[in-house]
Amino acid sequence: MQALHKVISLTPDYFWALKAGEIAASKAMGSLVSDASIKVRQLAEGHDKRPDYMVVQYGNAPNELGPDAALAAIDRLGQSA
Numbered sequence: 688m689q690a691l692h693k694v695i696s697l698t699p700d701y702f703w704a705l706k707a708g709e710i711a712a713s714k715a716m717g718s719l720v721s722d723a724s725i726k727v728r729q730l731a732e733g734h735d736k737r738p739d740y741m742v743v744q745y746g747n748a749p750n751e752l753g754p755d756a757a758l759a760a761i762d763r764l765g766q767s768a
Contacts, residue, residue, distance in 0.1 A: 688716065688719070691707045691710055691711050691716070691719050692719060692722070694706075694707040695707045695708070695719065695722050695723050695726050696722070696726070698726070698730075699730070700730065701726075701727045701730035701731040701734065701754060701757045702752055702757065704723050704726040704727045704730060705723065705727050705752075705757050705760055705761055707719070707723055708720050708722075708723025708724060708726075708727065708761055708764050709760075709764060711723060712764045720764055720765060721765070723761065723764070724761045724762075724764065724765050727757055727758065727761040728758065728761070731754035731755075731757045731758050732754070732758070734754045
């Protein structure tokens with residue numbers, strides 16, 4: 688539980704906040720799912736569609752989890768928790 692809380696509170700990336708929220712949801716940790724939801728919203732809303740870490744910026748990378756998909760995924764987690 689402490690590790691998930693640490694990931695959620697310290698990550699600068701909505702992807703990892705979402706992944707920590709998914710793990711928390713699978714273990715029925717509702718408060719951590721809520722924390723992850725808040726963090727994903729903070730990081731994803733208004734974020735550029737392409738990650739900053741990509742050396743070559745592809746317009747539509749097939750494996751990229753965009754902010755819109757992350758927000759939709761965290762909404763589904765919140766509904767199931």
